[in-house]
């Protein structure tokens with residue numbers, strides 16, 4: 001089985017990224033041949049500082065390894081090192097519907113907040129479709145926020161196959177059973193996000209333990225006193241889910257364990273559990289990040305493996321679309 005997922009080298013990575021992304025990557029690499037991509041080409045679709053991109057790419061690479069990816073076992077690489085991604089995106093734009101791109105909620109949300117909306121922000125899901133399809137991916141571990149983009153990648157694959165002949169595997173998403181959408185601690189009706197969330201409500205993976213504890217202590221809860229999940233209790237539901245993931249229990253077990261306890265106890269315990277969960281990650285990250293030549297070496301190994309794995313698919317695309325190939 002082939003597995004692929006991508007993550008952007010933008011902003012500080014947060015607990016939502018850990019639960020919907022990093023944690024799933026480490027688990028799914030055991031399922032087969034896995035590819036994990038730092039999608040640096042995606043990160044230029046909104047304003048960014050070119051001076052940051054270099055460091056953030058290496059930061060993220062170190063974080064991917066610190067959270068459990070094994071670069072000997074999986075192919076871990078940067079998108080811009082494999083030119084097939086940009087090429088595939090252009091070819092696939094021929095079978096992507098303009099109307100469908102306009103319906104992407106992430107595009108609408110992000111476009112609304114900006115004065116300058118880049119064409120890249122609009123076509124971003126086509127690049128993402130190419131990322132996935134180039135590796136003949138069966139499964140894509142992602143968070144719930146990427147569901148609509150994956151649906152588009154599936155439609156693009158089906159349209160290409162129907163028009164030019166069977167070329168792509170139609171991929172399926174793998175979503176975490178618990179924590180597919182971690183919410184902002186201060187505004188639990190919107191997802192935790194570095195660009196769209198609140199500073200106090202976003203728990204960053206490299207934050208000091210005391211800062212993390214404080215963010216949980218001041219998390220917004222709901223009316224009533226019971227610790228149970230429900231649509232009327234977005235704050236408590238979010239905390240229960242986070243505690244379940246951090247302590248490897250089910251949300252149901254958490255509800256039973258906290259029967260009769262107060263919100264204060266829950267908030268203190270979630271904070272402590274998250275601090276414990278992230279402490280070894282932070283430690284490992286700092287060690288890895290200190291050795292930049294080794295990170296660059298591992299990145300070039302990943303790039304070579306990814307180039308070799310994606311080249312036959314790109315070639316098949318050109319060929320089936322009727323381009324003259326030079327042998």
Ligand code: AQP
Pocket residue numbers: 006007008009010011014016017018019020021022141142143144145146179180181182183191192193194195196
């Ligand atoms: N709140 C979340 N809960 C669960 N999973 C999440 N993911 C992101 N937010 C949550 C998952 O993390 C993976 C990497 O996502 P990304 O590269 O798109 O990260 P990002 O864009 O930097 O995340 P942000 O902070 O949420 O930025 P915005 O809001 O600007 O896009 C993906 O698998 C994603 O599902």
